[in-house]
């Protein structure tokens with residue numbers, strides 16, 4: 001949902017020229033939006049803007065984004081909300097006299113009223129964006145305050161909506177002003193320069209010392225100084241909020257892989273291992289189990305892939321802990337929040353911790369006094385910050401828009417939670433729980449085998465698959481969320497229409513579409529009862545000419561039913577999301593590449609959706 005960055009530096013103190021730093025940072029933020037991009041610098045008492053429609057690399061070649069001179073530079077990569085992608089709607093936006101430049105991530109809800117007001121005062125607008133009101137508003141307020149920070153602060157008080165905003169001005173050339181509400185923003189601290197950015201990967205090359213900016217914080221950075229206050233509350237002692245991030249630069253680069261998605265699929269063994277060792281030591285799990293034991297109702301919510309992890313958790317909880325869980329898609333929170341009370345618990349799952357739908361759901365439930373457990377991959381992000389208990393996956397930064405390693409690690413964490421809950425309730429003995437945890441401990445090694453066994457098979461199958469227009473992904477029980485995840489991967493990056501259903505449901509309508517050569521993928525958990533049920537569904541599909549692709553264990557009884565077989569080691573069914581998802585990720589990846597698409601930048605999508 002747009003990526004923003006700013007660098008303010010003393011001469012000769014930066015590893016590259018600030019223009020190059022902003023360009024490189026933007027490249028690392030490109031996963032947040034890629035329909036247009038631009039930079040602005042204060043240079044010799046003027047604001048210089050270079051921007052346009054298109055991907056960052058193309059703009060670099062065409063316009064030379066990184067060649068912009070100056071020591072105070074801001075940049076933006078866009079995912080359009082207000083105003084179509086175009087040169088003129090690309091950020092940064094400036095005022096009438098070109099004295100202020102702004103980049104923004106979020107939505108200014110009252111921009112129409114503000115625009116009317118400013119037009120009535122003679123301001124001339126050039127774009128269709130909501131953001132452009134900000135530089136004009138600051139320009140207007142500067143006329144009376146004569147002070148950039150005061151004008152910026154007054155402007156922020158007049159704005160309604162969500163924003164991470166960065167502003168530069170010719171009047172204060174060595175400052176970058178910022179404000180934040182409901183959209184992510186961090187400050188990076190270095191020697192002789194400081195930075196601002198939407199996300200950690202943009203800064204990893206320059207510093208690991210960061211401050212996560214909180215809602216309603218406003219302030220500025222200079223090369224040597226940071227000033228932060230909370231709107232209407234006073235100055236913040238920001239030193240208390242400085243932390244060192246553990247992620248390495250290597251985590252934010254492709255390390256020789258052609259795409260981040262492929263790298264991240266291959267990182268799953270490492271991510272699962274780190275998550276397993278992390279969760280084993282995490283005291284938050286015991287605290288979360290205590291909340292679950294005391295809860296009257298348990299809800300779980302999330303969006304997209306994280307929702308599939310939540311759905312998996314709800315099935316596992318029903319099986320192991322005999323606790324039904326109300327699971328719902330985060331954007332539907334208005335239906336469910338009124339049914340909650342202070343006796344309930346909500347689990348919110350979000351890899352980024354910033355998804356607006358999930359954050360809104362969390363806030364709506366909190367208003368009713370519900371206790372919230374967050375499962376996230378990003379320390380200090382909004383959702384964990386606003387939750388009572390936070391449990392983290394340790395997947396490392398995920399940059400490909402399609403979630404991969406964060407899904408499998410989420411399911412590991414959630415399995416651990418369900419096992420511990422079931423054990424505390426007495427439905428699992430200590431030994432039974434330990435045995436299941438041991439399986440989770442083996443997941444890293446198993447995932448590594450699965451990727452090695454299936455990489456070339458996925459590539460081969462993608463030859464045929466890439467010419468298909470539709471596909472069904474079917475399963476039963478614990479496999480259904482995995483089928484849903486497989487279908488989402490296929491459709492979001494290869495644009496093949498893929499739908500998932502519980503296999504038993506397919507005869508109630510979906511089967512009408514099946515004809516000769518129609519691909520139907522079956523996620524076949526290693527569970528004899530489920531295999532028996534799935535056999536009937538495979539035969540229904542075969543009878544209509546479907547091509548059957550199965551993800552099944554070495555010992556499957558369904559081998560002779562499958563036209564294509566992703567073979568995986570025989571393990572416990574509890575590992576189904578970890579064992580069955582990587583082949584589906586690989587198939588989606590290779591199919592997208594075969595069809596000529598960039599899996600890291602699927603059309604119309606952004607990695608972190610910070611608008612409702």
Ligand code: M6R
Nearest residue numbers: 304305306350351352355402403
């Ligand atoms: O950061 P979150 O986990 O909250 O993101 C939720 C979804 O936006 C995300 O999973 C999305 O569906 C991915 N593109 C799936 O690959």
